[in-house]
Amino acid sequence: MKILIANPPWRQGHLFGLRSGARFPYMTDELTWEGVPAWIPFPFTPAQATALLKKHGFQCEFWDGVAEGWSKEEFFERVRRYQPDLYIQEVVAPSYTNDRAIFETLRHMLPQAVLGAAGLMVTGWGPQMLEKNPAIDVGLVYEWEETALELAQRLRDRQPLAHTRGLLHRANGSVVVEPRRPPPDLAALPWPERESLPMLRYNDDFAFLPVPNLQMYTERGCPYKCSFCVWINARYGNYLVRFRDPADVADEMAWCLKRWPFKAVYFDDDTFNLRKSHVLKLCEEIRRRDIRIPWAAMCRADLFDRETLTACREAGLFAVKYGVESADPDILAGIHKDLDLDKAEEVIRLTRELGIKVHLTLVIGLPGETERSIRKTWRFVKRTHPDYLQFSLCTPYPGTELYKLAEERGWIEARDWQEFNADSQASMRTEALSRERLEHWVRVLNLRRIGLQLIHNPLDCLKMYGRKVLASPRKVLNLGRSFLRTLTGS
Secondary structure (H helix, E strand, C coil), X not given: CEEEEEECCCXXXXXXXXXXXXXXXXXXXXXXXXXXXXXXXXXXXXXXHHHHHXXXXXXXXXXXXXXXXXXXXXXXXXXXXXXXXXXXXXXXXHHHHHHHHHHHHHHHHCCCCEEEEECHHHHHHCCHHHHCCCCCCEEECCCXXXXXXXXXXXXXXXXXCCCCCCEEEEECCEEEECCCCCCCCHHHCCCCCCCCCCHHHCCCXXXXXXXXXXXXXXXXXXXXXXXXXXXXXXXXXXXXXXXXXXXXXXXXXXXXXXXXXXXXEEECCCCCCCCHHHHHHHHHHHHHCCXXXXXXEEECCCCCCHHHHHHHHHCCEEXXXXXXXXXXXXXXXXXXXXXXXXXXXXXXXXXXXXXXXXEEEEEECCCCCCHHXXXXXXXXXXXXXXXXXXXXXXXCCCCCHHHHHHHHXXXXXXXXXXXXXXXXXXXXXXXXXXXXXXXXXXXXXXXXXXXHHHHHCHHHHHHHHHHHHHHCHHHHHHHHHHHHHHHHCC
């Protein structure tokens, strides 16, 4: 029995899509010298599912067509040669149209194979995914590594699919929704498949983090209830947090650094600094192994204290991502962010004081957004002097509380799932601001952030943007167009 797990190509004109591993799936025109997106998140779930299947003796391959830079034609030709018996890929809202066509092509190419869809859109949409797509045989919801294993075992042993937890499947002409599977024990999962992947192409260079960098995680889950977060709602579906053993994290880190020439490490946790003792123990394990490399992490700004930040800095912490989203307390309350803005501002200053670079992520167009709230957020940015900024458009992905609210209020105006693009397209309006006005503000803020980054880190900016200009001239042209559109107000 041959199994193929894939992250197939997703392109639209000059835009390249980012699907597996992305908290905010979107399309980008910023490429590297090799013709692949400059930022590619590591696809942890498919890679870990592959490793789990291999551990249990299955012949399984994982192909990442996005990171490989394959065309659809090349991808289909490889599938034709491999002839898998079970095929699984993730689907997200903006990639749905692309992925539906892929499944339809595969259905004709592999009439006897079982075709499975997994990931955020499948969880968020539920049985509709199969009802609207006869080419798809099964759906795998939430964290699907162990579901994939049980599915493969049942297919191999010719057992019925009934009672396979975490699975959507067909029976007697209708879609059956099996009970949820409990979240996996992280200690029981093997390290992700990496050996067969183009590891040096998975990079996140936020706040000037050196590239190539290794992406890892130390925990899964988040206790906070942000209404817009598709990751928590449709990947986990609960607010449980599970921590890996810091010694195992450090072992994986050390092994990967020996295997590939990484220049940095990024811990892409949901909330890296959620538990102080966990962070301090990891820092201790990193120092004990004498791992000397810059690293970064996704953190919450109102949770750090001086002791923890100092220990992290001594262990190599180079940069942090702080998800602030908005500086308007009413907006934060409305999305259940529960962020202490005063404490966050204090921690951001402390972080920079210790020589750690700060990246702020902000979302424009959340419920309650107005011209005034956007200006308040920009004033917060100017006060805190971050090294790097990210402005995204609020996107109501299926499976989130925000999606339900936006549907009820009639805010969603996108005509197609492809318009659910948090990078450049507003799929919804607010009570006060139109989609066009929100897109205008994101263009304005992105131009301002470039200026702010140049002021605070001129040499780092010149190096980074110089590299990007040479590698992706189309991106520069599009920035120029954005600048002109902003000046003319069009």
